[in-house]
Amino acid sequence: MYTKIDNMASETVMSPSGGEEAATERNPDTLPGSADPNGQCPRCKRVCSFTEVSKTHLRRGGGGNRQQQAVVLGCQGCSHGIVVVEEYRVVPGLMGARWVPMHWWPTPGVAVDLADVPSELAAAYEEGVRCVSVEAPHAAVAMFRNALAHIVHDKGSEEAKKKKTLNQSIQQMVADKTLFDAFDDWATHIREMGNAGAHQESWDEIPLSDAQDLQKLVLALIDNLYVRPAELARMKKPTKRSATP
Known part of the structure; x- marks a missing residue:
């Protein structure tokens, strides 16, 4: 069971095993994930907040394997959805583990059009x-x-x-x-x-x-x-x- 406690600066999430995850500082300069559902939308390129629509486990933990999940997030700016593949692991510099985004769909681009760039x-x-x-x-x-x-x-x-x-x-x-x-x-x-x-x-x-x-x-x-x-x-x-x- 996943429960969230929100505040202005960070978010504390219950881990899949029931323990408390590392507190996550919200950073709008990074792409969104379940631990920090804020950032630049890969579709509309705007910095927005996202709503978690659904999630599913891709791999259970154990046997030396890290847990993985796919999360569908809805952009509150353009109302379109994105998919984030995450892995549950320890993050250097933080106390404890958390869900870390690894891949996004659509593949993120950049805010500027690079069509004229080599x-x-x-x-x-x-x-x-x-x-x-x-x-x-x-x-x-x-x-x-x-x-x-x-x-x-x-x-x-x-x-x-x-x-x-x-x-x-x-x-x-x-x-x-x-x-x-x-x-x-x-x-x-x-x-x-x-x-x-x-x-x-x-x-x-x-x-x-x-x-x-x-x-x-x-x-x-x-x-x-x-x-x-x-x-x-x-x-x-x-x-x-x-x-x-």
């Missing part, structure tokens, strides 16, 4: 977003660094592309004045955070909030370099009135 760059960014959504900040920042590498390869000069390291390529782009003045600061921060995520043995743990901030920074970079220029190119130019006879 496919490899878009794929790297979207994978980073999915990592943020399942609260995997180290994997997320590593993928955002990968997205930056695709930007450098696409926008950099031939000399920049020949460099052996991403840092050297960035510095060449700065010397070439390829992009805007603040690109050096933006790119260096993304690169350093990505390195820290990929080499956890040498760096302190990266909080989820830092990965979310990096997501916003990379999205702003993509927006400025690809989305807005494409939108401007599609805009109609003003036309003069025809001469009156």
Whole structure:
């Protein structure tokens, strides 16, 4: 039996075995799940609250297997449903276990239309977003660094592309004045955070909030370099009135 006790900041849920689960902080920047039914809807892209419609067990616990369930949630924004596959397990940094979302249907995209973005760059960014959504900040920042590498390869000069390291390529782009003045600061921060995520043995743990901030920074970079220029190119130019006879 599942019972919920709601408050403004967190939610305490009874586990399938009857014990108390770890308290879950509500975070609208992550995708929704049964423990935190708030977040961006994979269908309408709005940040909304969700109502639990139904659930079913996919795998019972025992024998070394973790329990799994599928939950149908209804978006209070668009009124459409989504499916979340969850696993019951201990979450690092929290006291106790909880239902952790693993997969969503429809597959989550991003709030911005990436149709004008190179496919490899878009794929790297979207994978980073999915990592943020399942609260995997180290994997997320590593993928955002990968997205930056695709930007450098696409926008950099031939000399920049020949460099052996991403840092050297960035510095060449700065010397070439390829992009805007603040690109050096933006790119260096993304690169350093990505390195820290990929080499956890040498760096302190990266909080989820830092990965979310990096997501916003990379999205702003993509927006400025690809989305807005494409939108401007599609805009109609003003036309003069025809001469009156």
